[in-house]
Amino acid sequence: MQNRILEKAKKGEISYGTFSHLKSSVTVDALAYVGLDYFIVDTEHAPVATDEADELIALIAARGMSPVVRVKNTDRGSILNALDSGAHALIIPNLKTLDEAKRIVEYGKFTPVGERGFCPTRDCAWGAGPQFEGGMVEYMKQANENTLLIPQCETKECVEIVEEVINTPGIDGLFIGPMDLSINLGVPGDFDSPIFKDAVAKTVKACKDAGKLSLGFAGSPELAASYKAEGYSSIAYGVDVMMLQSAYTKALAEIGAGVAGEDGVKYG
Secondary structure (H helix, E strand, O other): OOOHHHHHHHOOOOEEEEEEOOOOHHHHHHHOOOOOOEEEEEOOOOOOOHHHHHHHHHHHHHOOOEEEEEOOOOOHHHHHHHHHOOOOEEEEOOOOOHHHHHHHHHHHOOOOOOOOOOOOOHHHHHHOOHHHOOHHHHHHHHHHHHOEEEEEEOOHHHHHOHHHHHOOOOOOEEEEOHHHHHHHOOOOOOOOOHHHHHHHHHHHHHHHHHOOEEEEEEOOHHHHHHHHHHOOOEEEEEEHHHHHHHHHHHHHHHOOOOEEOOOOOEEO
């Protein structure tokens, strides 16, 4: 397994990825050539079925990027299915308690760290690939080291216990979801709010102090630049469908196409 997020972090470099809602193999193929390190299959906010996620994970890895899955929840099935399909990292939404963090590790890491169920699947090439050359025990050890479990810090409850969460053995980092975090903190979309900034700074510091990864979603170059300045390990930039929409909106405006409605928005 070549986990590009982990490899870059070890070299002190920032890794970059994006979210996918399009469920499109063509999109994966095209974006494999732009310099992305990873591609996030979003099963939380997009209608991606298990079999669709499985196929996208295989394609992302085949194109040299690290497949990442944002799972639906902390259920065993959500975590295990994505890992067995070969995900290099999982983003787990809406963490609120330390028990949830421990349950993520229980389901997502093999013994002796957790209690992940074992079956020869794509993750170890069904027991026939190089991942399994050292046998079952060595495979489980390597999977524990290279498969990242990254809860989302997007609630005030998580911020309050962030040091305990990030220091939970088996938790590899935290993903800051700015939209839901700002909403949960009572300042929706106000990323300049001191309340929001303090929560983010506390989370990033906790990750640094623990020697673990800090990741965040950026929907603008300005927000991405602030993440770099704050020392994030990784930045997930944009969502494929929104990037496509933005590109077409800009192009149509540049060529003078579209008709402005009463709200000022141009419609084709």
